[in-house]
Amino acid sequence: xxxxxxxxxxxxxxxxxxxxxxxxxxxxxxxxxxxxxxxxxxxxxxxxxxxxxxxxxxxxxxxxxxxxxxxxxxxxxxxxxxxxxxxxxxxxxxxxxxxxxxxxxxxxxxxxxxxxxxxxxxxxxxxxxxxxxxxxxxxxxxxxxxxxxxxxxxxxxxxxxxxxxxxxxxxxxxxxxxxxxxxxxxxxxxxxxxxxxxxxxxxxxxxxxxxxxxxxxxxxxxxxxxxxxxxxxxxxxxxxxxxxxxxxxxxxxxxxxxxxxxxxxxxxxxxxxxxxxxxxxxxxxxxxxxxxxxxxxxxxx
Amino acid sequence: xxxxxxxxxxxxxxxxxxxxxxxxxxxxxxxxxxxxxxxxxxxxxxxxxxxxxxxxxxxxxxxxxxxxxxxxxxxxxxxxxxxxxxxxxxxxxxxxxxxxxxxxxxxxxxxxxxxxxxxxxxxxxxxxxxxxxxxxxxxxxxxxxxxxxxxxxxxxxxxxxxxxxxxxxxxxxxxxxxxxxxxxxxxxxxxxxxxxxxxxxxxxxxxxxxxxxxxxxxxxxxxxxxxxxxxxxxxxxxxxxxxxxxxxxxxxxxxxxxxxxxxxxxxxxxxxxxxxxxxxxxxxxxxxxxxxxxxxxxxxxxxxxxxxxxxxxxxxxxxxxxxxxxxxxxxxxxx
Numbered sequence: 001x002x003x004x005x006x007x008x009x010x011x012x013x014x015x016x017x018x019x020x021x022x023x024x025x026x027x028x029x030x031x032x033x034x035x036x037x038x039x040x041x042x043x044x045x046x047x048x049x050x051x052x053x054x055x056x057x058x059x060x061x062x063x064x065x066x067x068x069x070x071x072x073x074x075x076x077x078x079x080x081x082x083x084x085x086x087x088x089x090x091x092x093x094x095x096x097x098x099x100x101x102x103x104x105x106x107x108x109x110x111x112x113x114x115x116x117x118x119x120x121x122x123x124x125x126x127x128x129x130x131x132x133x134x135x136x137x138x139x140x141x142x143x144x145x146x147x148x149x150x151x152x153x154x155x156x157x158x159x160x161x162x163x164x165x166x167x168x169x170x171x172x173x174x175x176x177x178x179x180x181x182x183x184x185x186x187x188x189x190x191x192x193x194x195x196x197x198x199x200x201x202x203x204x205x206x207x208x209x210x211x212x213x214x215x216x217x218x219x220x221x222x223x224x225x226x227x228x229x230x231x232x233x234x235x236x237x238x239x240x241x242x243x244x245x246x247x248x249x250x251x252x253x254x255x256x257x258x259x260x261x262x263x264x265x266x267x268x269x270x271x272x273x274x275x276x277x278x279x280x281x282x283x284x285x286x287x288x289x290x291x292x293x294x295x296x297x298x299x300x301x
Numbered sequence: 302x303x304x305x306x307x308x309x310x311x312x313x314x315x316x317x318x319x320x321x322x323x324x325x326x327x328x329x330x331x332x333x334x335x336x337x338x339x340x341x342x343x344x345x346x347x348x349x350x351x352x353x354x355x356x357x358x359x360x361x362x363x364x365x366x367x368x369x370x371x372x373x374x375x376x377x378x379x380x381x382x383x384x385x386x387x388x389x390x391x392x393x394x395x396x397x398x399x400x401x402x403x404x405x406x407x408x409x410x411x412x413x414x415x416x417x418x419x420x421x422x423x424x425x426x427x428x429x430x431x432x433x434x435x436x437x438x439x440x441x442x443x444x445x446x447x448x449x450x451x452x453x454x455x456x457x458x459x460x461x462x463x464x465x466x467x468x469x470x471x472x473x474x475x476x477x478x479x480x481x482x483x484x485x486x487x488x489x490x491x492x493x494x495x496x497x498x499x500x501x502x503x504x505x506x507x508x509x510x511x512x513x514x515x516x517x518x519x520x521x522x523x524x525x526x527x528x529x530x531x532x533x534x535x536x537x538x539x540x541x542x543x544x545x546x547x548x549x550x551x552x553x554x555x556x557x558x559x560x561x562x563x564x565x566x567x568x569x570x571x572x573x574x575x576x577x578x579x580x581x582x583x584x585x586x587x588x589x590x591x592x593x594x595x596x597x598x599x600x601x602x603x604x605x606x607x608x609x610x611x612x613x614x615x616x617x618x619x620x621x622x623x624x625x626x627x628x629x630x631x632x633x634x635x636x
Contacts, residue, residue, distance in 0.1 A: 035411045035415070091592050095595060095596060098599065101357065102595040104410065105548075105552055105594075108545070108588075108591060109592040112545070112591065115588075116582070116585035116588060117585060120581065120582065120585065233419070233422075237419075271426075271429075272430060278420075281415065282405065282419055285405065286404045289408075
């Protein structure tokens with residue numbers, strides 16, 4: 001039982017990270033009907049930028065651990081958001097009217113390009129975050145020791161998701177995003193600047209992805225330039241699981257996938273851990289392409 | 302000069318160059334050409350699925366792996382001569398492809414892409430985990446025998462050069478025939494307009510599945526050649542990046558165009574060998590090329606030239622011919 005509880009919290013922490021990345025996929029898909037293959041790499045940029053800023057600015061010594069992490073998060077999210085907007089301008093906007101394959105190939109190209117830029121700058125080896133930024137004490141809950149970092153990761157991802165949900169539901173810009181996702185043409189006729197909506201989506205999605213990258217760096221301590229592709233695939237699975245284009249769906253899908261993976265690795269086989277997510281992906285596309293909460297269909301020919 | 306003649310001339314020049322190449326190149330460069338040949342075969346097999354049928358498959362490395370492993374297992378466990386395993390590897394890969402593609406083949410473009418990526422990864426993870434105790438885990442299988450052809454043992458790079466490029470030549474010939482066959486034309490129609498194809502009586506689901514299986518079979522046979530050449534295979538040779546490189550070759554060269562795909566293989570595999578100083582930046586350049594190509598030259602470097610059928614046998618009616626008829630008709634009606 002202890003084992004189960006421990007794996008559950010672990011799954012929720014990883015799932016929160018998946019969910020943050022999945023939101024970027026699902027928002028872009030909602031508005032542009034495009035799978036942004038480079039999104040996983042934006043997540044990696046978050047992790048690397050976080051590491052660079054952390055070590056070069058030595059924030060921790062100046063304003064304490066909590067302030068340092070918060071300021072770091074703001075800077076990383078801002079920088080990755082800028083990269084996201086530039087990516088959209090360079091790789092996707094010229095192809096807005098082209099056949100879908102062109103945009104997909106361009107997205108793949110962008111992903112390869114971003115990944116290899118990181119490799120050339122930082123090298124191919126694993127990079128490590130400095131120790132002791134977050135407290136490494138554990139909390140006793142129901143007789144199980146849970147690392148406090150894990151709870152912080154879950155908390156951080158839930159707070160960001162809640163903020164996004166409120167933003168999309170309650171603000172004018174959020175309404176514009178939802179309108180553009182349903183029908184771009186009609187939205188344009190209602191006076192919504194769709195290009196601006198796309199830009200905002202490419203600000204928010206990468207910002208959340210970058211934050212997830214920072215969380216991974218702080219939580220696991222090790223980052224690599226290729227990690228974006230595995231996290232990206234899993235987050236995409238989460239988005240499909242919840243129903244692509246559906247924002248609450250991405251959150252639920254992410255948390256579920258994290259838990260499924262953690263429990264599967266613990267009780268079935270750790271060697272097959274990475275295959276679990278892909279099996280979930282294939283099964284969901286065969287059995288229920290709309291996802292658990294989604295109304296949008298993974299279109300069939 | 303007509304397009305057909307140009308093509309024959311191009312192949313003639315390429316064949317002549319390839320025939321004299323071993324006289325001027327050392328073993329290292331012949332081995333580079335061997336790699337180009339293997340990638341050309343794989344890209345041609347992917348072209349059947351991606352270019353001709355328009356199915357976004359980014360798991361071609363999985364079929365390649367199945368073929369290579371079938372050949373390696375049959376050779377090391379049952380001691381079947383490696384070239385004899387060629388058809389078995391092809392059949393094995395085709396059956397595997399048909400089984401995995403059957404439930405997902407109806408998925409639209411980018412979803413199929415994601416599913417095939419997932420399929421490729423599952424295959425790689427299965428190989429690493431020593432599935433059925435046959436694949437040797439992360440170390441792979443070693444001790445694969447050299448092929449013997451008519452009593453001659455093929456082992457030097459130059460020997461493999463002839464074997465591989467003979468297979469490329471055969472493949473190019475067969476695939477050109479296939480392109481012009483009823484099957485090939487049906488696939489082209491299917492890619493351009495699935496509804497129209499269905500309306501013309503093309504069983505789209507079946508044709509897609511056959512294209513998948515055929516492409517996989519060719520990748521599987523190439524896997525056999527690879528296993529025979531390396532004598533050792535391991536899961537890392539069949540990673541996701543192999544599938545990406547194959548995808549890139551087809552897109553860069555010209556989706557659906559056989560000469561285009563061949564040129565793509567030369568550029569993607571051969572060029573980085575010439576500019577070895579930039580080896581680390583290879584993938585960076587590929588990524589950039591993919592983005593730029595899609596914006597400025599979507600159809601690839603040497604795009605597929607669609608055959609134009611002149612309606613020679615249909616009586617062509619010009620406006621001048623039709624008018625008097627209409628006139629007489631009206632006159633008759635008036636009368």
